Amino acid sequence: MSEHFLLSRLARDLPVTKVIRMSEDAAYNWFRRARWPETKGKPYCPHCGVLECYVLTRRRFKCSGCRKEFTVTSGTIFASRKLPFRQILAIIALSANGAKGKAALELCREIGVQYKTAWANLMKLREALAARRDDTVLEGEVEIDGLYALGHVRPKNRKEDRVDRREAQNQSPKRMVVMALRERRKGGKSISRVARSENADCAWDMVRQHVAPSAHLFADEHAAYDELVGLNKLTRVNHQVAYQHGEGISTNQIESFFARVRRAYRGVHHRFSVKYLDWYIAELSWREDRSRVGNRGQTLEMLGRALAHPTSRNLCGYWQGIKPPDLVWEPRRT
Template sequence: MTQHFLLSAASRTLKLKDIYKAGEEAAYRKFCEIRWPETEGDAICPRCGCVETYDISTRRKFKCKACSHQFSVTSGTIFASRKMEFTDLLAAICIVANAAKGVSSVQLSRDLGVQYKTAFVLAHKIREALSDETENTKLTGTVEIDGCYVGGHIRPANQEINRVDRRLARYQTGKRRVVIALRQRSGRTLTFIRKSEAEGVEIARNRVANGAEIHADEASHWDTLNAFFPVNRINHSEAYSANGICTNQVESYFSRLRRMVGGQHHHVSPKYLHQYAAHAAWLEDHRRKPNGTLADRLAANAMAAPVSRNWKGYWQR
């Protein structure tokens, strides 16, 4: 029997102990090489683009010979103003890349030996960076679309006489959201957070290329898509797949998302649900790649991402 890729040695190209064994200097050089690959890790001034810089080794900073601007390897990136060591940053990236269903902030804080607040913000910065991969992506070919409702659970009262009909709007918490996912077969997954699945029609019009074929379930609001795309429908009360028509790929993504939310995080705020959804989509899209490749990709995304306006100084409001 053929061995599954995730069980093979080819999927394990990076070990957490190797990061700490290599030491802080190696981790620092790794970040330099990721930030400035065109010069093999030699600093380039982010202000004027000059390649001639002084190395201030005592503070791990650089000074531009042209404009005298001082900067570090993380200046202007999502890790700007970081206080953690570079080995810990690489370790955090490795842990996030290795976690097939995500990793909780409590577990990350214990693995790194940092406060929960530090781990919480660090994890969200990494999620924000990886979501930039699909910021302007348009899907082509065959695209599956569906929605998955998350959150808003209403705990029933202890005694039966005090229980209410939780389906009624007046008893809702207002925190229930739907994750609308568009997944291109053999391609990327785009996620959006809305209050109604019907809003996915307008999203599909904007993010699916002309000529693409859409597969959807029997929900009536998808009928509008017929005016813009070739649409194939599958009635789940009759079958989950028929003649190649299905939404199984997007349902596979929802399966990962549900297990991430329920098994790892237990509760996700509607305010930040979009980042967890994007994280699950990134893991699903790259599930057949070695963990070393995933870690390198995460690090490259983080070093290319600008300073986060949502997470820099988060706990200081």
């Protein structure tokens, strides 16, 4: 019997002890290679793209073209950082090791920083990971489904005072639905969005943006997916009869992703806020796609995406009261 990937050496090719023992210069070189992979860590101007740059100080550069100064984190999600490079790299490595996410309270104790620092850095990573879906198109066999989350209504103590919480008027306004798409092939990609309801507009817009016209869709019998017939080939599975019909007619892979979401909610974070639910789900979607990648590859990808993402307009000044609106997706059907 072959060994499971998560139990093999390939899954643990970057121990956290190696990152913690790393020197500041070695961690800085990781940042340089991730920021400028095309030139193997040689800096070029992020403003005009000129390759000729002067070294002003040990880790500060000046462009010979536009004469602007910059560092390895200028204009990225880690702009105006205060932590050392080794500590930021340790945060990324510890976050990558979390199979179902990393809690900020746990991280602040491991790294030795304030809770606010740990939370802000983790949210920056989630924002960078969420941006990957913007240009992602799924092909082949694709499953689509929705998961309702948040908005728990505590039942009354007395039975005669309780109401039917399945009815819309008795549900919390915080109740959201996670709309997700997932490729069936090995190493397949997934897309997730957070909407207010599972409706036809959300399903139609997600498929139109993120699914190739030649793809084969699999969905359940929910009415939100009735109109997808005009976009792609569609096969339905009736869950009231069976979870799987025939051979391969199911939505089991996307249900597996929803199981990861439920366990992250209950066992790691204990709660998600409506404001940042979209980023939490996008992070879990990325983890689902990279479940067969070693922790070194996950750390490098997370670092690369963070340094390729522009400075956050949602988190800059967060602790001074500048907070974004709820990150709830509003479909635009055209």
